[in-house]
Amino acid sequence: MTGFPGVPTDIASVIGSITPRYAGLTGKVAVVTGAAKGIGQSIAARLATEGMRIVAADIDGEALKLTAEGLRASGAIVLEVTGDVSRAADIDALFESALATFGTVDVMVNNAANLRRSRLLDEHDALLEQQLATNVAGPYRCSQKAAAIMRDMGGGNIVHISSVGAVRAHHRGFPYDVTKGAINAMTRAMAIDLGGYGIRVNAIGPGVTHTYRVDAGARTDPESYRATSERIPLGRFGRPSDIASLVAFLISEEADYITGQVIYVDGGITAQLSPQGPNGLEKSDRAIDEMKG
Ligand SMILES: NC(=O)c1ccc[n+]([C@@H]2O[C@H](COP(=O)([O-])OP(=O)(O)OC[C@H]3O[C@@H](n4cnc5c(N)ncnc54)[C@H](O)[C@@H]3O)[C@@H](O)[C@H]2O)c1
Numbered sequence: 216m217t218g219f220p221g222v223p224t225d226i227a228s229v230i231g232s233i234t235p236r237y238a239g240l241t242g243k244v245a246v247v248t249g250a251a252k253g254i255g256q257s258i259a260a261r262l263a264t265e266g267m268r269i270v271a272a273d274i275d276g277e278a279l280k281l282t283a284e285g286l287r288a289s290g291a292i293v294l295e296v297t298g299d300v301s302r303a304a305d306i307d308a309l310f311e312s313a314l315a316t317f318g319t320v321d322v323m324v325n326n327a328a329n330l331r332r333s334r335l336l337d338e339h340d341a342l343l344e345q346q347l348a349t350n351v352a353g354p355y356r357c358s359q360k361a362a363a364i365m366r367d368m369g370g371g372n373i374v375h376i377s378s379v380g381a382v383r384a385h386h387r388g389f390p391y392d393v394t395k396g397a398i399n400a401m402t403r404a405m406a407i408d409l410g411g412y413g414i415r416v417n418a419i420g421p422g423v424t425h426t427y428r429v430d431a432g433a434r435t436d437p438e439s440y441r442a443t444s445e446r447i448p449l450g451r452f453g454r455p456s457d458i459a460s461l462v463a464f465l466i467s468e469e470a471d472y473i474t475g476q477v478i479y480v481d482g483g484i485t486a487q488l489s490p491q492g493p494n495g496l497e498k499s500d501r502a503i504d505e506m507k508g
Contacts, residue, residue: 226285229257232456233264237467241266244317245466246309248300248357249327251278253426254376257455258324258462263291265463270313270320272296273327300327300353301345310360319368322466323361325354325398326376332391343390350394355401358416362409370413372466375402376458377420379481395420399477406475415474417465422481425452446490448483 245262249255250271263269263286271286273279276297283295294316298305313320328350331342358373365371380388381395402418409416423429423443429452433440444451457480464470465478479485 226256226260226282227289229260229456230264230286230289233261233459235265237265237463237469239468240463240466242268243321244268244270244313244319245322245324246270246272246313246320246357246361247324247326248272248353250295251275251282253428254421254424254455254458255324255326256282257459258326259293260286261456261459261463262322262324262466263289263293267322268292268294268317270294270296270309270317272298272300272309274299299349300357301348303352303356306353306356306360309357310364314364320361320364321368321371323357323365323371323373324376324462325357325374327353328376328394330391332385332387333389334387335389338389346390346394350391351397351401354398358401358405362405362412362414365414366409366412371415373405373409373414373416374462374465375416375418377402377418377477379420379422379479379485381420381477382479383485402477403475410474415465415470417470417473417475418477419458419461419465420477420479420481420485421458422447422453422479422484424455424458426455447481448487448491451482453480453482 245267247255247259247262247269250259251273259269259271259282269286269291271279271283271293279295279297283293286293294312296309296312298309300306329346333342354375361371361373375398377398378395380392381399384392398418402416406416461478461480465473
C-alpha cells in the first residue's frame with residue numbers, strides 16, 4: 216500500500232505493528248464479530264497479540280478463513296465461526312462452538328454491522344429491517360448469550376462498536392445512525408443491569424476510519440480523501456488499530472472502574488462545531504478578526 220497512511224496490506228503486518236500491553240488478558244477468551252475484515256480484524260489481531268484466545272465470527276467465510284489463518288501463523292489460538300449475527304440460530308451456534316472449544320467467554324466485542332446509509336425518503340423497509348436485525352438485535356443477543364456465561368464465571372467485559380453517527384448525524388445517515396444511537400442506549404442499560412455480576416459494558420464510537428473500504432475510495436478520489444482529512448481536527452483518518460487499542464484497554468484491569476461509557480475515537484470530530492476549511496471556521500475566524508479591527 217502506498218500513498219495513503221493507515222491501512223496495513225495484510226494480517227501479518229497488522230500483527231507486526233502491535234505491542235502487547237496487558238498481561239492480565241493472556242489466556243482469556245474473546246468473541247469478536249465482524250472479525251474477517253476492517254476494524255474487527257484489527258481488534259481480533261490486537262487481542263490475539265495480547266495472548267487471548269479468539270473466537271472470530273463473520274458472515275464472510277472466505278475472508279474469515281484468511282484472517283484466521285494469518286492469526287494462527289503468528290501463533291494465535293483462533294476458532295473461526297461463519298455466521299450471520301442477524302440470525303438468532305447463528306448466534307446460538309456461535310456460542311455453542313465457543314463453549315465446546317474453549318469452555319468459556321470472557322469478552323464479547325460486538326463489531327459486525329451493516330454500514331449502508333441513505334436518506335429517509337429514499338430508504339426502504341428491507342434495509343431498516345436488516346440493520347435493526349444486524350446492528351441492534353445482533354449485539355443485543357450476542358451480549359445476552361455472553362453475559363449468561365460471564366455471570367456464571369464471575370465477570371467479564373462487553374464492548375460495542377458504535378459510531379460518531381450516534382451523537383452527530385451523518386448527512387444521508389438513515390437508518391444507520393438510528394441503530395448506532397440504540398447501541399449507545401444499550402451500553403448504558405446493560406452496564407447498570409450487569410454491573411452486579413462483575414460485567415462491565417462500554418462502547419467505542421469510531422470516527423471516519425481508514426479501512427480497506429476507505430482505501431479503495433482514497434485511490435479513486437484522492438482529492439476528496441485529502442479534503443476529508445483536513446476537516447478532522449487531528450488531520451488524519453482513524454486507523455483500525457486506534458479502535459483496537461481502546462478495546463484492549465477497556466477490557467483490561469486498568470479500566471476496572473469504567474462501565475456504561477461511550478468513548479469516541481474520532482480525531483476530534485465530535486468535539487468541533489464546524490469543520491476547518493474554506494467554508495468553515497477559518498473563514499469565520501477571519502471575519503471575527505476583521506471585526507475586531
Ligand atoms: N470504518 C468506519 O469509518 C467506521 C466509523 C464508525 C463506526 N464504524 C463501526 O465499526 C464497525 C466495523 O466497521 P468496518 O468499517 O470495519 O466495517 P467492514 O464492513 O469493513 O467490516 C464489517 C465486518 O462485519 C462483517 N459483517 C457484516 N454483516 C455481518 C453479519 N450480519 N453477521 C456477521 N458478520 C457481518 C463483514 O463481513 C465484515 O467483515 C461497525 O460496527 C461500524 O458501524 C466504522
